[in-house]
Amino acid sequence: MEKLKLAVYWASSCGGCDIALVELGEHLLELAQLADIVFWPCATDGKYSDVEAMEDGSIDLTLFNGAIRTDHDRHLAELLRAKSRLLVAFGSCATEGCIPSLSNIRGAAYALQRASIDNLTSDNPDGIVPCAEYVVPEGKLSLPALESRVHTLQQIVPVDYSIPGCPPHHDQVWRAISQIIAGELPARGATIGADPRTVCDQCPRTRTGRIHVSRFLRVHEGEPAPDTCLLEQGYLCAGPATRAGCGALCIGANMPCRGCYGPPEGVADQGAALLGAVTAGLEAKSDGEIRAALESIADPVGTFYRFSLAASILHTLGSDGEGPNQSCVASQEDRP
């Protein structure tokens, strides 16, 4: 049997998805038997020029992690799409935008300003930001330009399958890879390496179906009982609106789920689904009581859309204009 040609790439990511692959342990050695790694920047010596030189469709499978943040990320998404037979969005950044897509609330220009200019320790009286092009006496230096907002992979190029999670649990990763190698795949566009149910279905805690509080608690405000549902005790938990597959690990450590596996099968918008589940579960009777309970949620957008803002219906509210430093050209000569 001819070995699978496998590529792994990271765009705007934290590296945790690559660690999730390393966590395959002995399965990683098995994978090395079944697949030739033709490109994996963090593990092998592949270069962009090597990928550019490949024929279109010559990579059997690309696991793409990370969101699309810069014009360079976009270029690599397009390049790997063209070269790959199967392109898989791997992990929360590629599938949902993950936590870094909370940056879309205020946009890239604000993020750049807060990091470079308006920052507690920056020494930057001239208000410099990193520029796409910088002229030094010896020549020109270039940086990838930021895009105006964070995108998921699917928003840039067609994606064949998605593996959710921040990061995906290694058992699920192996299950998904085995499925791909065996050719036992569902229809294109499906989510693999997960369970179609919700985290609540995997959670060992007991539930009554009613949220017994008049206001929600933040995690530092109390010590939850270990055996009963966190949401029903008043701790916002994304379990009801989150796809199963992780094994409810965070809940096992006595902390609520924050939703890193994205929405369950058939749910388009995780935040709306969670808001719906929370509201429906409240014991509150009147509109006033319901409003008071919801108003006690400290950070609605950052709670309901912690991992999925870029993929949410709210995404359409953002602007797709030019990025903040795309046409920035600076020169050392102009600096005092």
Add this chain to the structure above:
Amino acid sequence: MKRITIDPITRLEGHGKITIFLDDRGDVANAYFQVPEFRGFEAFCEGRPVEEMPRITQRICGVCPMAHHMAAAKAADAVFGVEPPPAALRIRELAYSAFVSGDHATHFYVLAGPDFIVGPEADPAERSILGVIGQVGMTMGRRVIQHLQETHEVVALLGGRFVHPVMALPGGVSKAVTAEMQTRLQEIGEDLVEFGLFSLDLWRQTVLGNPAYREMIESEAYLHRTHSMGLVDADNRLNFYDGNVRVVDVEGYEMARYAPQEYRDYVAERVEPWSYVKLPYLKQIGWRGLEDGMESGVYRATPLGRLNAAEGMATPRAQEAYEEYLEAMGGKPVHATLATHWARLVELLYAGERMLELARHPELTDPHVRVIPDGIVGEGVGTVEAPRGTLTHHYITDERGIITRANLIVGTTNNHAAICMSIKKAAQSLIGGGRPVTQGLLNKVEMAFRAYDPCFACATHALPGEMPLEIRIYDHEGQLQTQLQRHTESTGPHARYEERLS
């Protein structure tokens, strides 16, 4: 002006680039190390509840999430004005020590070890973790893998999961340690200490026993006289989890010793338009550009810097190893960048010893692991020693604990200026003076910054393989003169160099 571009450097998080400019004589005029990665955490932390920071900021890095998790939890403790109970502090430090032990081991064995254990001049195809295992044997190779797995087990046991653990929150930790867990933690702790001793033995045999390595470590090409920074306890001994920041100057004299919340009086960050990462420097001296020496504000917060900044180690075997290291390196302060590897192994032993001490503590299983805050201060700074440098999280909140300002100075960022300088100096020593550009250049340029274990490269800590490099040298008309490449064999980490003339 000729230009050498090393692009892409794929062992960086995202994408990295080195550009070296040569003057008309072929000597290095300047060298730039650029970090073209930006995610903007400081801005989008605004509006988030501070108690969620341990679970949000760890997404900065999937390799050292525990460092961000702890710095964020400490800053959030301060925002609410709470001191976690003793058992919670022990659990936090125990998990953190296991993490440091695992992180340092992955760097030494997977990333840096190949240069020493296999050899800097060896066939590049062999210069990988597989080559290391080939040299030390499968038994030892398995021991390395077992060590990594055990440190991961500790983090998952206490924090729920290995990547992005969830245990720390303002006022303590989410889960107490049971007697059964404690037994397992002690077993692992004993292994971590043994592994630290084993690693130092390997260093002695392989590196110190080889005169060529000693010469390279002490050579001018890899020397930078900078100030040093690190966290210390009340007795000025190194501490990863807590303490004051101590800075010693180029000569080894204390120039600052401050509580983490005073960091803004001591450190500022230079912004440059050519990189997304800032360049911190010591404010009492000021920014003098990418220069070393007493008159420059550039400092290092690496294992090398920490062992310079501290006056000793808090555990007995690590103290012995520390004394041996200093004696061999000619006393403090040590400025030889490549000695950072040795310093890291001293820290690896310390982290194991400290983890075992905490695992044996009779009150580790105290179920009281939370203090519920009853007020709010509204501002807090949390500092830990991340494996790659002093990590500081600073949050300002409103009266509800919602963040209005966040500032993060991340481990590797401290060393950004020094990394730029080290690359330039290595390039200067290798290129120019009419010497031919050889493929050996590639690995030696890599070694200049590999000693820092830069977190831009975080995921590579746990993976085999050499940094892919492509170096192109152009003449002053922009024509490609020489192209050096290292290729990937289709089987994975085996790589080879190829020189092409065009």
